[in-house]
Amino acid sequence: MKVLFQSYHDFGRIYGGGPSVVYNLADALADIGVEVTFHDYWKHDPKAFDLTHYFSCYDSYNWLRHDATDPPLVVTPISWFQYPRRAKLKRRLKYWARAAWHRTTDRVRLGDPEAVPAHWFPNSDGEAEHLAAWFRLPRDRMTNVPHGVHRRFAEGDGAPFERATGLKDFVLCVGRFEHPRKNQLALVEALAGSDVPVVFVGGPQAGHEWYFDKCRAAAGPETRFLPPMKHDDPLFRSAFHACKVIVQPGLLESPGLAGLEGALGGANVATTDRGSTREYYSDCAWYFSPTDPGSIREAVLAAHRAPRDGRMKARALERYTWDKIAIVQKAAYERVLAGGRTGAS
Secondary structure (H helix, E strand, O other), rough: EEEEEOOOOHHHOOOOOHHHHHHHHHHHHOOOOOEEEOOOOOOOHHHOOOOOEEEOOOHHHHHOOOOOOOOOOOEEEOOOOOOOHHHHHHHHHHHHHHHHHHOOOOOOOOOOOOHOOEEEOOHHHHHHHHHHHHHHHHHEEEEEOOEEEEEHHOOOOHHHHHHHHHHOOEEEEEEOOOOOOOOOOHHHHHHOOOOOOOEEOOOOOOOOOHHHHHHHHHHOOOOOEEEEOOOOHHHHHHHHHOOOOEOOOOOOOOOOHHHHHHHOOOEEEEOOEOOHHHHOOOOOOOEEEEOOOHHHHHHHHHHOOOOOOOOHHHHHHHOOOOOHHHHHHHHHHHHHHHHHHOOOO
């Protein structure tokens, strides 16, 4: 099986969960015999492949260029569509106005790119529900394929990070600083005066440097800010073993790969209750409302006081490592190929 991976034009220039999903899934699929090619638009013809797999929903209007003779287009959305009813109503009214004008209800002819993919791979039931509600996608054109983490995060220990920083049993928050989505300032303010050491690993998203500076200005002496680390850096892996709690303060996470990586390192997980976190972490995490400082403080401090019980580590090893997820993804590809070459309109 030959699969062509695509995404928006500057996808590889950012760091974070999206690229991690793509690169790790490609490696894991290669290990079970799937030939993955990253699309060079100057060189590769999609017709030379069995499937085209697009990641994210950015630049989705390019999907309208999908030709009937091209291989099936499938999509991993890496998106969470949660809009108010007014926005949904506005979208529906625009659709029906175009439909009346052009005297057709064919969504592809009306320029709706979401009608083009043959199949979608949401990473959770929550993401699937939002896709169905926002784009009117039938659930039989979706297969849940979870996002995962590499088994190497279960290996090693915290000693290298402890030697490099002098820190142990701290609260760790990993990710780029982005307002308001990542919500690190709320974590800083919630833990003020707690005397619990907090370590942030990551830098500002372009255009959000002011937010990064605001977080640093609000932080107390017990807080450290470290620059981004490469995903395969042994010191990065060591940080997950050295910390006591991995915290995800974002306004939503789906599911938050740093939380799974920290769990493999043996850390307790404190996470936002918004997004798909409960589907992944079940009862193996401490949950909080990301807009309530008291809720954040209570959950993070409770996770810090509690002993490491390893339940989320066991759950992640059983369900959310890339070697297991690649098998699910390959089986989903095979079902798409057996079912036809194009999506419904």
